Amino acid sequence: MSPNSCFLDPYEVRAGKENLFETDNYPRVFSGRPMATYLGCFWLRSAVRRQSKGRPQRAYAAWLVLHMLWADITAKFPGGKQHEDLVWYLQREPWDAPGTRALARAIDALFKDALRFFRKNRGRGEEAADISTFFKVRGLPAEFGRFRERPSRASRSRYRKSIDRFVTAVHKSLEDQAV
DSSP states (O other), X not given: OOGGGGTSOHHHHHTOHHHHTSTTTHHHHSSSOOHHHHHHHHHHHHHHHHHHTTOHHHHXXXXXXXXXXXXXXXXXXXXXXXXXXXXXXHHHSOTTSHHHHHHHHHHHHHHHHXXXXXXHHSOSGGGOOOHHHHTXXXXXXXXXXXXXXXXXXXXXXXXXXXXXXXXXXXXXXXXXXXX
């Protein structure tokens, strides 16, 4: 799973390494971002991989989950120093710390929604899409985003609370370190 899923539609990443160097994609991935941004992607990718380990169905949705997670995390940590803070926390805290557990719960909620999204949209009978191909479709993040915004998504609320707990833990840890 490539951290480039953070910046590109997962379809583009799954199309192969060569695709990353095409005219349209190259500047979207290699646009002079600070190293902390790429490290943030790496650490979030590690967290997503950790939550998919041993669960084969999650492996297919992992790139979509990473893409969506990155979008939500960068809304809370928009860049520059905030990405450095995010990386500092993810490198420093053990996986069983309260903040990283909250991140794991958020990732689990995304995976559960991604698999619900698959089951609802795969089709039926002989026309049903296989999970191995379903998550390879261009534009899936937008469709998945609309799916998750439906009013009956209790998991969306759990997800947001978990993200907020993670963000709070990062800020608290930074404050504690500054003292």
